[in-house]
Amino acid sequence: MAPNLDVRICALCSVLFQNYFCREEEVPAAEIPRVQPGKFLEWLRNHYSLEQYAICEQAGVPHNTWAELFEQIVHSPVGSERLTVVWPMIVLANRAIPRHTVQSVHTIMLLTWADGNISVTSSLGLPILHKEEANSDGAIAAAVLQGVKTSCLDAILENGLDGLHDMGVNHRGPMSVDPYELLCGIIHKGIKALEPELAQYGPFLAAYLQLIRRLIRPPLPPAVIAQIDLLNKQDAEEHRAVKPVLQATPSQATGGFATDNMP
Numbered sequence: 533m534a535p536n537l538d539v540r541i542c543a544l545c546s547v548l549f550q551n552y553f554c555r556e557e558e559v560p561a562a563e564i565p566r567v568q569p570g571k572f573l574e575w576l577r578n579h580y581s582l583e584q585y586a587i588c589e590q591a592g593v594p595h596n597t598w599a600e601l602f603e604q605i606v607h608s609p610v611g612s613e614r615l616t617v618v619w620p621m622i623v624l625a626n627r628a629i630p631r632h633t634v635q636s637v638h639t640i641m642l643l644t645w646a647d648g649n650i651s652v653t654s655s656l657g658l659p660i661l662h663k664e665e666a667n668s669d670g671a672i673a674a675a676v677l678q679g680v681k682t683s684c685l686d687a688i689l690e691n692g693l694d695g696l697h698d699m700g701v702n703h704r705g706p707m708s709v710d711p712y713e714l715l716c717g718i719i720h721k722g723i724k725a726l727e728p729e730l731a732q733y734g735p736f737l738a739a740y741l742q743l744i745r746r747l748i749r750p751p752l753p754p755a756v757i758a759q760i761d762l763l764n765k766q767d768a769e770e771h772r773a774v775k776p777v778l779q780a781t782p783s784q785a786t787g788g789f790a791t792d793n794m795p
Contacts, residue, residue: 541594541601542618544588544598549567553575554567556575565620573606573612573615580606619674624673627670636654637675639676639678639682640654641654647704649702712749716745
């Protein structure tokens with residue numbers, strides 16, 4: 533379970549949210565995952581007099597959990613933070629258990645600087661849960677939320693961007709072509725040249741290469757590309773120093789990775 537929040541309180545919050553809050557507030561089913569924890573907390577403050585014993589029985593928790601909920605969450609200065617960590621598990625509590633089991637959640641933050649330095653921080657794992665609860669939409673969403681905080685936000689808060697830059701590695705060096713595109717081109721050519729007995733693995737290796745591309749250099753939507761081009765144009769017009777982005781030129785060296793279709 534998430535740190536600093538008893539599993540009983542989480543179960544009680546789920547029942548209160550799904551069976552009482554959503555019904556009273558007439559929240560459409562499609563909007564339930566988008567409800568913010570602050571709105572639920574505000575509602576709770578005005579509903580201390582609900583049928584406490586009956587609700588605790590619905591949640592399968594001891595009756596004193598009601599008082600603990602209000603002490604640790606509703607009236608606590610850090611209650612909102614505690615609730616936010618497990619909020620996905622509360623709003624998605626009624627979701628069916630997925631058919632496919634998630635093995636792990638790997639949250640990655642990759643920062644690339646204009647000078648070629650790249651810093652990577654990551655968080656790998658799953659929340660500590662009972663086995664039957666680990667593979668649910670809510671549990672995985674909570675794991676992602678915690679991973680983003682651990683690998684992304686905390687890294688910037690603790691080290692700052694300059695600190696992360698100095699902890700990174702320069703992946704460009706003196707190369708006249710983009711080393712990333714060069715490496716992908718070499719791998720791509722290698723996949724095409726597989727020995728006959730290994731050819732069956734070609735599609736899977738190509739899929740892994742595409743996975744690497746999405747992790748390291750995800751495609752940008754056209755609107756974002758247009759906005760970047762506009763900002764670069766404005767910078768040039770104002771005579772600012774703008775370093776050009778290194779791009780690979782399709783050639784024998786790169787294997788034409790930028791233009792070839794994947795096998």
